[in-house]
Amino acid sequence: MEKIVPKRMFFTRGVGYHRNKLQSFELALRDAGVEICNLVTISSIYPPQCKIIPKTEGLKNLVPGQITFVVMARQETNEPSRLVHAAVGLARPMNKQQYGYISEHHGYGQTSRQSGDFAEDLAATMLASTLGFELDPDKAWDERKQLYIAGKDRQFVSRSIAKAAHGHKDGLWTTVVALAVMLLV
Numbered sequence: 762m763e764k765i766v767p768k769r770m771f772f773t774r775g776v777g778y779h780r781n782k783l784q785s786f787e788l789a790l791r792d793a794g795v796e797i798c799n800l801v802t803i804s805s806i807y808p809p810q811c812k813i814i815p816k817t818e819g820l821k822n823l824v825p826g827q828i829t830f831v832v833m834a835r836q837e838t839n840e841p842s843r844l845v846h847a848a849v850g851l852a853r854p855m856n857k858q859q860y861g862y863i864s865e866h867h868g869y870g871q872t873s874r875q876s877g878d879f880a881e882d883l884a885a886t887m888l889a890s891t892l893g894f895e896l897d898p899d900k901a902w903d904e905r906k907q908l909y910i911a912g913k914d915r916q917f918v919s920r921s922i923a924k925a926a927h928g929h930k931d932g933l934w935t936t937v938v939a940l941a942v943m944l945l946v
Contacts, residue, residue, distance in 0.1 A: 767830065767943035769812045771819030772849065774924040774939045785837060785934035793938055794820045798829035803943070805832060805887070807853050807861035814944075822944055830943040834865035834880070837936040838928045846871045847939040848923035850880030852888040855917060862887040863941050877923035880939075885919050892916055 773795060777788025790796040794816065823829065834847035846868060853861030864883035866876055894916070924937040 765945065766808050767811055767945055769814050769944040771814050771816050771942050772922040772940065773816050773942060774922050776924055776926045777936045778929045778933045780933050782837060782934045785936040789936040789938045793940060795823065795829065795940065795942060797825040798823055798827050800829055800831050800833065802833050803830045805863045807851060807863050809858050809860050819942055819944060832863045832865055832941040834867040834939045835936065836867040837934055839932055839934045840928045841930050841932055843928040844870050844925060845928065845935060845937050846873065846876035846923060846925040847937045848876035848880035848921055849939045849941045850877065850884040850919065850921040851941065852884035852917050852919040854888065854892060871925065873923040873925040876925060877921035880923065881919045881921040885917065888917055
């Protein structure tokens with residue numbers, strides 16, 4: 762059997778509101794642009810030599826019914842005004858021959874920025890331990906990130922995508938998703 766290793770990846774996010782929980786999820790996937798696919802959730806390894814492409818380019822490569830591998834964060838609520846969030850973070854080594862990490866983070870009470878920073882920090886912490894150095898957990902992510910992105914000894918690059926939303930005022934289900942979508946070609 763041939764090894765299945767994604768060649769390209771893109772990030773997307775969405776939110777959906779509906780009286781039914783499942784339809785709220787479907788609308789969040791539609792907002793993210795991936796509702797036509799059969800999504801298979803995978804864990805957290807960013808493949809070596811995988812290229813990150815813009816969402817618009819990635820969406821053009823999807824066809825209805827396609828089996829599509831994703832790292833997905835998802836959260837929902839039907840409580841009015843309750844803040845839900847979902848984020849996916851990425852940390853990849855500067856050496857593109859090495860693998861990186863993708864993390865998912867979801868829950869309640871964080872903004873998109875807070876959720877995205879947390880997911881990015883998770884991915885960076887996993888990658889840092891693989892590369893043989895530790896990120897100081899006593900420092901804020903913004904401070905730690907600056908140490909590793911500045912200068913000639915830059916070890917990795919990182920980023921995240923996140924979505925946060927307040928529960929619908931009328932108690933409709935509110936679902937947020939953040940995804941790293943893997944493409945095999």
